[in-house]
Amino acid sequence: MxxxxxxxxxxxxxxxxxxxxxxxxxxxxxxxxxxxxxxxxxxxxxxxxxxxAQAGGHAQQGGTIRMQMEVRALKDPRTFDWPQIAYFAHGWLExxxxxxxxxxxxxxxxxxxxxxxxxxxxxxxxxxxxxxxxxxxxxxxxxxxxxxxxxxxxxxxxxxxxxxxxxxxxxxxxxxxxxxxxxxxxxxxxxxxxxxxxxxxxxxxxxxAVTPANFDPENMLGNPVGTGPYLPEGLEVGVRATLVRNEGHDWWGYAEGKGAFLDRIEYIDYGTDPSAWVAAAAADEVDMFYETTGEFIEIIEGIGWERTEIASGASIVIRPNQLAEVDGMTPYADKRVRQAIAMAIDNNVVLELGYNDRGEVARNQHVGPMHPAWADVPRIEYNPARALELLTEAGMADFEMDIVSIDDDWRKNTTDAVAAQLRDAGFNVKRTIIPGSTFWNDWTKYPFSSTDWNHRPLDTQILGLAYRSGEAWNESGFANAEFDALLAQANAIADADARREVMAELQQIMTDEGVTIQPYWRSLYRHAKPGFVGWDMHIAYLPQMYKVGLAA
Missing domain, CATH: 3.90.76.10 (Dipeptide-binding Protein; Domain 1)
Structure with missing residues (x-):
């Protein structure tokens, strides 16, 4: 059509x-x-x-916004693995x-x-x-x-x-x-x-993001050819990135009423500790957060900032990597070990301790009720005693599992909650916390670690990106020919009711194979000081800063 x-x-x-x-x-x-x-x-x-009505309909032309956000290095858009990179690049690459x-x-x-x-x-x-x-x-x-x-x-x-x-x-x-x-x-x-x-x-x-002919990812700042309304003024990784209106470009969106109201967009990096963001807000150093999490939601509202929120399919996984070698062995290649991990975790507790109960409990299948063809497939039973029995059967009762996470608020807390429950079940668990500046360099390769995943509108999308054999973002090392064939079959069925039968098989494989701990679905929050419009938290973190403006 x-x-x-x-x-x-x-x-x-x-x-x-x-x-x-x-x-x-x-x-x-x-x-x-x-x-x-x-x-x-x-x-x-x-x-x-x-x-x-379109967001930003009551915005004025001009002005600056200062947004708290991790500032990451640029690279070929096809290899973007965090939306924060796109928030900067989308100023000129649409x-x-x-x-x-x-x-x-x-x-x-x-x-x-x-x-x-x-x-x-x-x-x-x-x-x-x-x-x-x-x-x-x-x-x-x-x-x-x-x-x-x-x-x-x-x-x-x-x-x-x-x-x-x-x-x-x-x-x-x-x-x-x-x-x-x-x-x-x-x-x-x-x-x-x-x-x-x-x-x-x-x-x-x-x-x-759409790139021009002869695009050179090594020279994105030196030759910022694109179709968008902004140009990069500067980028200092971990510190600040700035977009400014491209006055010499007749952007197609102006005639379509798309916006691009702001003259200047500044992304300022205050690290991964939300208390530093709140301090910056209180000192009037920033106007908006990229995202607000945990107890800081109430704290930032205490200084008069406004909130937007949306329920989503965004999530976190705490996954063993089936291909990872530790001391000359592959400890998570054994299905019994992975099943034991899943059986030892109560996802209700993980949601409460890790994310302040601001979401919905999930079933470790990375498909949920917000997806069109979700099937009502139960999770593996929560049974810590049986979990330790399985681990012992696999000969891994004495093995030390080192679970890695970033040093932020909710991701660290969630991973802590998983580690604590594994210890309670009798597992030998170590926790390693790594600064965000280094964690993301090899995020797909850790033997056992946590990663957040964005909302995707279709049930088959996340399964293809994260769990199909050999994909760039397959951090669990999962490779299953039956799963891949069923996924291709599901992608060919437009009707969600008909696709649900295949989705039930896919979700059952995720459960039986103990592929990952995916404990909850997240509600997402963003705060800004009064006076801005068009800044709603996006359900999938997609960059749409052209909609943001100062209130008219």
Whole structure:
């Protein structure tokens, strides 16, 4: 369904009836229909609802915002592994599509798209009139080149390859012949060898920033060619990064009423201790937090700052790495050890101690009720006595498990809660806490550690990124041919009710194999001092600072 025709994808009409009957949440309905190419306005119309007003509608032009945020080094966007990198780079490197808090996918550098009935052909319509900030027209060739780059498994750390696996030739690790077709200057067609419902969602994720021809990731600051409204003024890792309005660029978004209200955006790094952020707020050194967690939510409101919050599929995993070697052995390759770890942990306790009960308990499957095809599969039983028996059967009762985490608030507290319960069950556990400045360098390689994961709108997305064999972000070392085949099967089923049968099998494998401890789903919070608009906490941490402005 394109954004410029009257055709409504047949599935969208079915989803509208399901939403009206209470079988779908509003967010699920919008995600499903807009992923097919239905505009958000049309989707709301199908269910007789009014589309909410755009954030930032009452903003004034100009001004500066100072945002507390970890400032990380730039690198090839395909290898971005934390949204904070994208918050800086998105000032000039934009996205084809964006995902919004209401669940809808909206066009950015694309003007529209069309997905055929079995999700094997995607037609991408490039927004006319867009230029790179060096004056070069933005065309279908740019879109095709970026998608081809996303499909390159030979680029180390390229997580976009996991999102576009259906278009990749396993023999070469690159895009299949004929898969990416330039139809004309403003049209790209993706010809898939099998159905895949997840590509639009994948294009909206933060590593999908669109780069120019001859892009050099080693010289992103020296040659910041992009389509966005800002330019980088400076970057000092761990200290500060600044974006300033590109006065010489006729940004396409101005004519579309997209915003880019601020003249200047400053990201200031105060480390991982939230008490330092609160001190900066009290001293009027910052205007907004990237995120607020734990007890600091009440503390920051005590000085008069405002709150936004949203329930999400964001989470944390405390996972053993099945491939990791420790003293010449692979302690977590044994399924009994992994099952024992899961059986020793009460996720209710982890949520309470680790995240102040600000979320919902999860089942270690990394698929939840917020996902369209979630299946009601029980977690492995909580049984600490049996857990120690399993560990003993595996010959690992005396083995010291060293669990690593970052030195922040909620991630450290969550990992502490897991370690304490393992000790209570009789496990030999050591805790190692590493500064954030070094923790992230090898986050996928620790034998046993915790990592936070963002919300993704589709149930198959996170399973593909984190648990499919050989993916760049597969930190658990999990490799299971049956799981991979079922995941491909699930990605080919557009109807969530039909997909749920396959999802139940996938979730059961996650449980039986003891792949990870994924204890809860997080509610997300952000605070800012009064006087700003358009700064709502994003459900998936996606960078949309063009919506932020000073209140008119």
């Amino acid at each position: 394109t954004h410029e025709t009257t055709r409504i994808h047949p599935a969208a009409l079915m989803y509208a009836e399901e939403e009206k009957a209470g079988k779908l949440s509003r967010r699920e309905f919008l995600a499903r229909t807009t992923a097919l190419g239905v505009t958000a306005a049309t989707a709301y119309g199908l269910i007789g609802a009014a589309q909410p 996205y084809l599509i964006e995902y919004n808090n209401d669940g809808s996918f909206a066009p950015m550098l694309l003007s529209s798209w069309d997905v055929n009935d079995d999700a094997t052909v995607y037609t991408l319509n490039v927004r006319p009139g867009v230029t790179w900030n060096d004056g070069t027209p933005f065309t279908a060739a740019d879109v095709a080149r970026n998608i081809e780059g996303w499909c390159d498994r030979n680029v180390e750390g390229n997580s976009m390859a996991g999102r576009f696996a259906v278009l990749i030739d396993d023999a070469t690790g690159t895009a299949i012949e004929g898969g990416i077709e330039i139809v004309d200057d403003l049209t790209v067609r993706l010809n898939l060898p099998a159905s895949d419902i997840s590509l639009i969602a994948g294009m909206s994720d933060y590593p999908a």
